[in-house]
Amino acid sequence: xxxxxxxxxQATTPVDPRVLDAMLPxxxxxxxxxxxxxHAYGWEADAAVTKARKQVASLIKADPREIVFTSGATESDNxxxxxxxxxxxxxxxxxxxxxxxxxxxxxxxxxxxAEGFQVTFLPVQSNGLVDLRMLEAAMTDQTILVSVMAVxxxxxxxxxxxxxxxLCRSRKVLFHCDAAQGLGKxxxxxxxxxxxxxxxxxxxxxxxxxxxxxxxxxxxxxxLKAILHGGGHERGMRSGTLPTPLLVGLGExxxxxxxxxxxxxxxxxxxxxxxxxxxxSQLTHVELNGDLQARVAGNLNIxxxxxxGESLMMAIKDVAVSSGSACTSASLxxxxxxxxxxxxxEMAHTSIRFGLGRFSTEEEVDYVVHIVVNGVNKLREMSPLxxxxxxxxxxxxxxxxxx
Amino acid sequence: MIYLDxxxxxxxxxxxLDVVLSVMAxxxxxxxxxxxxxxxxxxxxxEARRHVAxxxDLHESRIVFTSGGTEANNxxxFGLAAAKGYQGELLTSQVEHPSILQACEVLAHQGMxxxxxxxxxxxxxxxxxxxxxxxxxxxLVSIMAANNETGVLQPIHDIGAICQAAGVPFLxxxxxxxxxxxxxxxxxxxxxxxxxxxxxGGPKGVGALIxxxxxxxxxxxxxxxxxxxxxxxxxxxxxIAGFGAAAALIKTTLIHxxxxxxxxxxxxxxxxxAxxxxxxxxxxxxxxxxxxxxxxxxxxxxETLVMTLDLAGFAISSGSACSSGKTxPSHVLRxxxxxxxxxxxxxxxxxxxxxxxxxxxxxxxxxxxxVNRLRKGS
Numbered sequence: 001x002x003x004x005x006x007x008x009x010q011a012t013t014p015v016d017p018r019v020l021d022a023m024l025p026x027x028x029x030x031x032x033x034x035x036x037x038x039h040a041y042g043w044e045a046d047a048a049v050t051k052a053r054k055q056v057a058s059l060i061k062a063d064p065r066e067i068v069f070t071s072g073a074t075e076s077d078n079x080x081x082x083x084x085x086x087x088x089x090x091x092x093x094x095x096x097x098x099x100x101x102x103x104x105x106x107x108x109x110x111x112x113x114a115e116g117f118q119v120t121f122l123p124v125q126s127n128g129l130v131d132l133r134m135l136e137a138a139m140t141d142q143t144i145l146v147s148v149m150a151v152x153x154x155x156x157x158x159x160x161x162x163x164x165x166x167l168c169r170s171r172k173v174l175f176h177c178d179a180a181q182g183l184g185k186x187x188x189x190x191x192x193x194x195x196x197x198x199x200x201x202x203x204x205x206x207x208x209x210x211x212x213x214x215x216x217x218x219x220x221x222x223x224l225k226a227i228l229h230g231g232g233h234e235r236g237m238r239s240g241t242l243p244t245p246l247l248v249g250l251g252e253x254x255x256x257x258x259x260x261x262x263x264x265x266x267x268x269x270x271x272x273x274x275x276x277x278x279x280x281s282q283l284t285h286v287e288l289n290g291d292l293q294a295r296v297a298g299n300l301n302i303x304x305x306x307x308x309g310e311s312l313m314m315a316i317k318d319v320a321v322s323s324g325s326a327c328t329s330a331s332l333x334x335x336x337x338x339x340x341x342x343x344x345x346e347m348a349h350t351s352i353r354f355g356l357g358r359f360s361t362e363e364e365v366d367y368v369v370h371i372v373v374n375g376v377n378k379l380r381e382m383s384p385l386x387x388x389x390x391x392x393x394x395x396x397x398x399x400x401x402x403x
Numbered sequence: 404m405i406y407l408d409x410x411x412x413x414x415x416x417x418x419x420l421d422v423v424l425s426v427m428a429x430x431x432x433x434x435x436x437x438x439x440x441x442x443x444x445x446x447x448x449x450e451a452r453r454h455v456a457x458x459x460d461l462h463e464s465r466i467v468f469t470s471g472g473t474e475a476n477n478x479x480x481f482g483l484a485a486a487k488g489y490q491g492e493l494l495t496s497q498v499e500h501p502s503i504l505q506a507c508e509v510l511a512h513q514g515m516x517x518x519x520x521x522x523x524x525x526x527x528x529x530x531x532x533x534x535x536x537x538x539x540x541x542x543l544v545s546i547m548a549a550n551n552e553t554g555v556l557q558p559i560h561d562i563g564a565i566c567q568a569a570g571v572p573f574l575x576x577x578x579x580x581x582x583x584x585x586x587x588x589x590x591x592x593x594x595x596x597x598x599x600x601x602x603x604g605g606p607k608g609v610g611a612l613i614x615x616x617x618x619x620x621x622x623x624x625x626x627x628x629x630x631x632x633x634x635x636x637x638x639x640x641x642x643i644a645g646f647g648a649a650a651a652l653i654k655t656t657l658i659h660x661x662x663x664x665x666x667x668x669x670x671x672x673x674x675x676x677a678x679x680x681x682x683x684x685x686x687x688x689x690x691x692x693x694x695x696x697x698x699x700x701x702x703x704x705x706e707t708l709v710m711t712l713d714l715a716g717f718a719i720s721s722g723s724a725c726s727s728g729k730t731x732p733s734h735v736l737r738x739x740x741x742x743x744x745x746x747x748x749x750x751x752x753x754x755x756x757x758x759x760x761x762x763x764x765x766x767x768x769x770x771x772x773x774v775n776r777l778r779k780g781s
């Protein structure tokens with residue numbers, strides 16, 4: 001087994017060698033600008049873009065004409081939420097989104113709030129799932145958009161998209177779904193789920209970084225205001241030269257995801273369960289964060305009581321894992337997602353996200369179980385609190401003397 | 404096939420693909436992650452930033468990576484407009500790239516005043532007109548460094564001095580300039596500069612906006628805080644690494660390439676005029692990029708000529724590629740006062756780092772034959 005071990009598949013995934021192979025010819029021999037309509041270089045690039053658009057659409061059961069290529073899921077989220085809010089502001093000014101969304105969604109919504117929109121940041125249940133009755137109760141006649149992610153990046157829980165979609169459709173509210181973490185890991189069907197806008201990222205599904213897409217429904221037609229203006233590419237919704245090799249990579253990644261999803265799910269789920277049982281059967285005072293059933297196969301998020309998350313990260317530094325979302329892990333703030341699930345600050349600080357994926361092996365899992373268990377035991381031995389816990393002191397009921 | 408459409412997109416330079424592929428093939432993480440995989444990713448980002456900074460002779464903290472020139476131009480215009488509460492005047496020219504013109508149109512809808520400066524017959528903006536168009540309400544002057552269709556250089560140094568004296572920020576869209584002529588934004592001086600990697604042999608899908616630190620600019624893409632909060636989203640790591648490598652490469656080859664491409668272009672234009680004596684070259688009274696030739700053939704349809712040459716194995720363009728299928732006459736030539744009938748015959752030949760004298764000679768031969776055949780046919 002090779003060290004170090006990468007176990008952070010929710011932060012980013014390695015490029016699948018087959019995706020790389022598909023991209024190769026488009027870098028050098030076939031380098032035309034797909035917008036060049038007058039020569040063969042442009043035409044063949046345009047044909048490649050068309051194929052990629054079909055591959056992406058097919059994975060979410062959409063029409064290729066409904067796919068807008070972007071620089072990634074962050075841009076897709078910005079375009080969907082900002083674009084819809086600005087196009088439909090005459091119709092209403094209210095947006096609903098859970099407090100556990102990705103920053104790209106939350107920050108865009110906060111920005112809209114500063115512009116005068118009303119935003120309901122919906123609390124989630126302690127298992128991380130949206131409560132449909134609360135969502136319905138939050139809707140007003142001013143509500144134009146609900147934005148709920150398919151799968152949470154930190155705790156991996158799968159939101160009830162079909163039910164949310166049905167509710168939104170019945171209330172004539174647009175439904176945006178950030179599917180960056182869900183795509184390729186669970187079946188996505190924009191029609192069965194009544195999704196109107198859906199954000200896609202290539203680098204979360206073994207494609208290259210710097211490319212993504214936004215699905216925008218054509219029937220009934222969803223309109224949005226563009227963020228990037230220029231040559232009028234992507235039917236005016238997103239200008240800028242299309243990076244052919246990256247698009248080919250996204251397309252290929254989607255096709256691989258479609259053909260391998262079922263088998264991969266089984267394999268990764270078995271690894272995840274091996275990891276979970278391995279850790280949780282050997283350690284006490286550990287908590288699983290987020291629902292176990294409604295959860296993607298590749299995610300395990302555990303809080304280790306009586307150790308510090310950062311110290312544990314150091315103890316297992318050969319393994320790339322994350323304490324909180326990759327986008328926020330450079331800060332020492334406890335994860336806002338775990339806090340929203342009701343996890344207390346201390347337990348949030350001691351949480352580790354293990355992300356498994358296509359290239360994870362049983363051997364790696366066994367090694368990680370071993371060093372995590374050892375690391376936690378060692379750190380606990382050094383913890384004065386742990387000694388008290390061992391002696392039966394209930395720390396939650398400690399009465400500190402007031403001086 | 405001989406490719407003479409470098410202003411639309413220039414093929415990857417030697418060695419750049421290896422950099423792009425090695426980043427993609429490695430187990431690198433998300434640059435936002437703190438672990439070893441994230442650190443490795445961050446090192447690629449930092450290195451690329453250093454290379455781009457060295458090319459432009461400025462501090463690396465001023466570089467904000469984007470998905471390309473279009474995004475950089477949009478970030479500059481909308482970011483500044485938002486910081487000014489969408490009030491005040493924008494000063495630009497009639498010959499800018501669509502990403503500037505379209506963005507200005509949207510900003511005009513939002514209540515800003517946009518003034519479009521005209522150009523002379525050679526395609527140049529008059530710095531004197533910039534000076535007299537400036538008012539106390541002007542919040543930004545946006546003038547491209549070099550035109551994509553004609554290669555005409557704008558007097559950015561004169562305009563930069565005028566803007567600096569007036570205390571108005573100056574945005575230079577240097578998408579076509581960078582990689583063809585050395586550029587030092589501080590000597591312009593420019594407050595905002597737009598770059599695109601694929602226009603000078605770097606990868607597609609990556610560009611940059613150079614920002615003066617003191618300039619207030621609201622981000623357009625939110626969430627995640629990348630690029631010091633100026634541009635959110637996981638970075639296009641392999642693209643940025645390729646961008647950096649291309650910048651490092653041209654820093655050493657640029658001067659030599661500038662003169663060799665200029666010589667090739669002279670060869671092309673003199674042969675072209677000898678072959679088709681009534682051909683009209685545009686922008687020649689002005690300083691131009693070394694690689695760009697914009698030419699009209701009276702009585703011919705430019706689109707047809709381009710198609711004919713494509714069949715003969717030569718890729719050129721009949722205008723800018725960004726007009727994506729639209730066959731409207733060039734707004735640049737119209738602004739230069741070119742007769743609309745003649746501008747229908749316009750084609751653009753743009754040389755690049757891999758062009759040879761043999762390419763030029765065989766192109767002129769094919770051009771000569773195509774023009775004659777089309778003229779006989781009509």
